[in-house]
Amino acid sequence: MEILRKIVEPRLESAVSDIGIDGDFWKNVLAVSREKDQGDLSLPCFPFAKQLGRNPADIAQELADSISGEFEVSAIGGYLNFKAKSDWLAKNVMDIEFNPGERNVLIEHTSANPNGPFHVGRARNAILGDTLVRLNRLYGNEVRAEYYVDDMGKQVGVLAWALQNLSEEQVDEILDDEEGINPKWSGKKDHETVRWYQAAQNLRSKDGSEDIEKAIGELVHASEHGDDAVLAQFEEAYKPVLDGMLETLSRLGIEFDTFTKESKFVVDGSVSALMERLENLEIHGVADNGAHYLDLGQRGLKGKTEFFYRRGDGSSLYATRDIAYHMWKWKQCDDLVNILGEDHKLQAKQVGMTLNELGERTPDVMFYAFIKLPEGKMSTRKGNVVFMDDLLEEAKAHAASVVKELRSDLSEAEVEKIAEAVGVSAVRFNIIKVSPDKGFTFRWEDALSFEGESAPFVMYSHTRACSISRKVGRSPVSNSNGEIGPAMHELLRSMANFPDRLSIAVNENKPHIFALYLLELATAYNSFYRDCHVIIDGEVNEFNYAVSEKARGLLKIGMSGVGIIPLESM
RNA sequence: GGACACGUGGCCCAGCUGGAUAAGGCGGUGGCCUCCUAAGCCACAGAUCGCGGGUUCGAAUCCUGCCGUGUCCGCCA
Numbered sequence: 001m002e003i004l005r006k007i008v009e010p011r012l013e014s015a016v017s018d019i020g021i022d023g024d025f026w027k028n029v030l031a032v033s034r035e036k037d038q039g040d041l042s043l044p045c046f047p048f049a050k051q052l053g054r055n056p057a058d059i060a061q062e063l064a065d066s067i068s069g070e071f072e073v074s075a076i077g078g079y080l081n082f083k084a085k086s087d088w089l090a091k092n093v094m095d096i097e098f099n100p101g102e103r104n105v106l107i108e109h110t111s112a113n114p115n116g117p118f119h120v121g122r123a124r125n126a127i128l129g130d131t132l133v134r135l136n137r138l139y140g141n142e143v144r145a146e147y148y149v150d151d152m153g154k155q156v157g158v159l160a161w162a163l164q165n166l167s168e169e170q171v172d173e174i175l176d177d178e179e180g181i182n183p184k185w186s187g188k189k190d191h192e193t194v195r196w197y198q199a200a201q202n203l204r205s206k207d208g209s210e211d212i213e214k215a216i217g218e219l220v221h222a223s224e225h226g227d228d229a230v231l232a233q234f235e236e237a238y239k240p241v242l243d244g245m246l247e248t249l250s251r252l253g254i255e256f257d258t259f260t261k262e263s264k265f266v267v268d269g270s271v272s273a274l275m276e277r278l279e280n281l282e283i284h285g286v287a288d289n290g291a292h293y294l295d296l297g298q299r300g301l302k303g304k305t306e307f308f309y310r311r312g313d314g315s316s317l318y319a320t321r322d323i324a325y326h327m328w329k330w331k332q333c334d335d336l337v338n339i340l341g342e343d344h345k346l347q348a349k350q351v352g353m354t355l356n357e358l359g360e361r362t363p364d365v366m367f368y369a370f371i372k373l374p375e376g377k378m379s380t381r382k383g384n385v386v387f388m389d390d391l392l393e394e395a396k397a398h399a400a401s402v403v404k405e406l407r408s409d410l411s412e413a414e415v416e417k418i419a420e421a422v423g424v425s426a427v428r429f430n431i432i433k434v435s436p437d438k439g440f441t442f443r444w445e446d447a448l449s450f451e452g453e454s455a456p457f458v459m460y461s462h463t464r465a466c467s468i469s470r471k472v473g474r475s476p477v478s479n480s481n482g483e484i485g486p487a488m489h490e491l492l493r494s495m496a497n498f499p500d501r502l503s504i505a506v507n508e509n510k511p512h513i514f515a516l517y518l519l520e521l522a523t524a525y526n527s528f529y530r531d532c533h534v535i536i537d538g539e540v541n542e543f544n545y546a547v548s549e550k551a552r553g554l555l556k557i558g559m560s561g562v563g564i565i566p567l568e569s570m
Numbered sequence: 571g572g573a574c575a576c577g578u579g580g581c582c583c584a585g586c587u588g589g590a591u592a593a594g595g596c597g598g599u600g601g602c603c604u605c606c607u608a609a610g611c612c613a614c615a616g617a618u619c620g621c622g623g624g625u626u627c628g629a630a631u632c633c634u635g636c637c638g639u640g641u642c643c644g645c646c647a
Contacts, residue, residue, distance in 0.1 A: 028587085035590060044589050044625065056627085079590060113647070153647050220646095262647095291645045303573040308645045318647050342641050345574060369576075369640070406609070422609085433585065439576065439640060445596090446582075450609055452582085452595045460609050468606050516584065519594080526610060535606050548606095570609075 001032065001040045001493075002500050003092050004084050007069055008041060014064045019059065021048055039074065039081030040493065046078055086484040089492045091528075092236035094480045094550055096498065100140030101506065106333035107133050110249070110256075111148040113155045116194030117185075118249070118388040120431075120442050121371040121378045126329045127431045128368055129339040130254040131562050138561040139506045144333065147256045148325065149242065151234055152223035152263045153318060154216070159193070160230075160237040161216045162200035174199040185389060190244030193237075224315040248388050252424055253563045265324040271316045274324045278309055281357055287312070296353050307350045322351050327360055327383035336363035337509060341370065342437075366509045367541040368436035374443060386442060388427075395423030398448045399456075403570070421565035422456050428563045429455035433515045453519055455564045461522035461529070462559065465552035466568040468534050472545060482543025489525075491551060494524035498554055502561070511562065518558045525551050 007567045009027065016026055028042065033042040045063070049056040056078035064075040072083040109129020112122050129145070136143045150156065166174075175195060185191035203209055204216075222230040249255075265271045275292070278284060283295045289312040297305025309320040329336055340348055345367060352362040372378060378385045400419035403410065410418070430447050434440060450456040484492070497517065505514035528551070559566045 029589085031589090032594090033590090034585085036593095038590075043591085044628095046589065049627075077590060150647070155647060194618050291591075293645080301573095304643050306645095308643090313645090315645095317645070342575070344642090346642055347647095349574090367575085372640090402609070406607085437575065438583080443582090449596075452609095452610085454595090456609050457595095460607080464607060464610085470605060512584085516594080521593090527604080530611055533606065542614070570605085 001084065001496055002503075003029070003096070003496055004040050004071060004082060008071060008082050008317045011067045011069050011364050012043070012063070015063050016048075018066065019048075019062060020052060026367065033081060033297060036493075038076060038079070039072070039083040041082040043080040043082075044078060045080055049078075059521075084493070084496070085154065086489050086492065089489070089496060090480045090482075090547070093492045093495045094478075094546065096496065101136070102140065103141075103334045104144075104332075104339065105136050105141045105335045106144045106146055106329055107136065107337045107339070108146045108148055108252075108329070109133070109339035111150065111285050112245065113150045114238040114245060115155050115159050115197045116241065117188075117190040118245055119378055119385040120388060120391055121385075123252075124431055124436075124440070125339050125341065126249055126254050126366050127252065127428050127563070128436055128511060129364065130249075130252075131428070131432050131515075132337065132339070132366070132506075132509060134563060135506050135511060135514055135561050138557060139502055141335075141506070144257045145255070146329075147259045147475055149238075149259050149261045151231065151238060151240060152220070152266070154220055156234045156238050157216050157220040157223065157448070158200045158204070159197045159241070160234050161219060162196035163193070163213070163237050164233070165215075166196055166199055171199040174202050182387075182390070184393070185387075188244050188247070188389070189240035190242075191387075191389070193244075220545045221313075221315070223263065224266065226263065231263050244371045248392075251392055252388070252428060253565070260325070262318075262321050262325070264330065265317065265321050266329065270324045270328065271321055273318065274327070275310050275316065277358065278354070283357065290314075291530075293318070294354060294357070296350060299353055299357070299436065301353060303346075307354065309354075319347055319351055322347075323354055323358075326355055326363060327358070329363075330360060337360075338363050338365045340365055340367055342367045343370075364509055366436055369439040371431075371440045371442050374441055391427060391447060392423060394444070395427050395448060396420050399423045399426070399450065402450060407570075418567060418570050421567050422450065422459065422570065425455035425559075425564040426450060429458075429485050429515060432511050433519075435510070435512050453516075456570070458522040458527065458555065458559060458564060459516050459567055459570060461525045462552065462555040462566055463568060463570050465548055465555065466531055468545070468548055469552060470568075471535060472540055476546040476549045479542045479546045482541070485531060487527040488544075491528040491547065493525040494521050495551060495554055498558070514558070515562050518555070518562065518564075521551070521555060521558065525555065 009030070014031070024049070029047060030041055030043045033039045045060040047054040047545065048059050052059065057075070060075035060078055060080045063080050064073045067073050070085055070088045072085060073079045107129060110126040112125070118126070133143050133145045156335070175198060179190055201214055219230055223234060278294060280290065281294060283298045283308070285293050285295055287293065291308055291312045292310035293306045293308040295305055296307050309317055311317065326336070338348070348365050355362055373384055375384050396419045399422035400415055403415050403418050414422065427447060433453060501514050501517035505511055528547070532544045534541055534548050556566045
């Protein structure tokens with residue numbers, strides 16, 4: 001609780017120095033209390049004990065006796081506890097502000113190969129990335145959401161080759177044993193075109209595919225040397241697929257500001273300029289066949305230490321282009337954040353170390369572990385994938401049935417609108433509420449759970465506040481005085497933590513911190529709603545109303561920060 | 571084989587720059603709608619924090635060994 005720290009720290013400063021403690025290391029020790037019954041901020045006095053040769057409990061007690069302010073102080077078992085007073089809290093929470101960020105942040109996320117529809121696994125990147133984008137904006141930072149389009153290389157090459165050489169009949173024949181496209185998505189290009197990709201991969205895995213391999217190899221080679229015609233052919237192949245993918249993301253509320261093509265850095269010469277610079281580094285080496293690498297082992301990289309950035313034929317590799325891309329990105333922002341799957345850890349390390357070697361900064365990277373299915377890894381080939389499009393449909397249908405059961409008074413159109421919002425929000429929240437580094441098993445029952453720790457739980461609290469607001473029908477009279485019981489105090493306390501949690505989520509790239517905070521805020525509002533009625537016998541309790549409205553506002557902007565759609569009724 | 575993650579009640583998960591009685595949710599049991607939307611609220615039961623060592627006044631948190639799971643170790647992307 002930073003607002004409390006602001007008034008506690010100055011008082012503590014003199015008190016601490018009075019008892020003979022030097023320095024301000026204790027400022028780091030002063031932390032949010034773990035036991036919230038004890039206080040809001042706590043200072044363990046054990047570190048002082050050694051320095052002073054005294055009992056920690058006595059030190060805490062002496063400090064407690066010498067400090068006073070608009071907070072409660074107590075000493076318990078070597079801890080010095082500070083607790084915000086209810087009326088002080090009310091006053092400060094009503095006009096709470098969060099230090100506006102002023103960084104220019106470029107967040108690159110998703111950047112999935114445009115070769116097929118999103119499944120839930122791939123979507124973890126997009127949902128985490130977009131949430132970080134939203135939270136940064138809420139924090140006040142200038143943010144650019146960027147999609148790096150992989151428009152060259154093997155994956156697109158395979159797709160382009162297939163579209164050029166295979167007819168629809170051939171594709172159907174090759175994929176004979178497969179299930180075929182869900183009729184619901186026929187006409188959606190990512191679902192349709194992925195069949196060509198799958199058919200080509202199928203052919204490539206069989207004997208006698210040398211000619212195909214050769215043809216694809218030539219395409220890829222041409223693209224890597226910046227061949228305009230081939231790059232255009234590639235774009236024609238992937239563009240409709242990418243559009244289909246973006247349509248899915250858009251339904252999730254995910255939009256991008258800029259798209260940058262990988263080929264840009266080959267075409268504009270920055271990749272070859274980069275390779276020349278790398279050649280002059282002291283850790284540079286050349287393999288027998290003329291391929292170039294950096295020996296990152298000399299800089300402390302363990303395991304495989306050779307990092308190849310140039311093939312024997314002089315062409316660049318994906319990672320090389322990525323380095324050029326980063327150098328370009330750094331010119332346009334203060335902070336750089338990438339969202340990457342854990343499979344990219346080594347690659348990111350190599351890119352980061354190389355950037356360092358060139359005197360550039362290393363970007364922040366948020367890694368996430370993969371989402372798997374209860375049956376095991378997601379695999380398009382084995383058919384055990386959950387497409388995001390299907391998940392969203394299922395979530396919406398499930399939400400619709402719940403709404404219909406709960407609200408017989410609503411029209412079909414209203415049900416539809418609520419169901420869509422609930423479905424999308426629940427899917428997003430289900431993914432962002434867990435720490436990105438946690439392996440995640442997708443379960444339908446969790447994804448479709450609208451109770452407990454879920455988006456609808458937060459949405460529901462917000463609609464309750466909206467309902468009250470509608471009934472009162474006017475803005476609250478400015479009021480920060482009134483009776484403050486435990487539930488009210490807890491809500492005020494929770495609201496006061498809004499800026500703290502937002503700050504942690506943004507500055508440490510941990511969106512789940514803020515997602516979990518919203519649950520806490522909603523829970524506090526629910527208790528407030530139970531104990532502190534706003535409308536009693538037709539009379540409005542102004543203080544309660546003012547607090548309710550404040551909470552409604554925070555819930556609303558908080559929800560938008562994580563991509564939950566703040567409905568006013570549900 | 572090497573590198574990097576992760577391992578917390580039946581299930582999911584927070585806490586991990588060391589600090590007080592390990593926080594939630596699901597599921598279980600029992601309560602709460604004549605009262606601003608019960609997608610809610612309250613209570614109860616349920617934890618050798620993977621296992622063994624070490625550092626420390628203090629370890630879920632740091633170090634180390636082992637076990638389990640995942641990812642990577644391409645002149646692929």
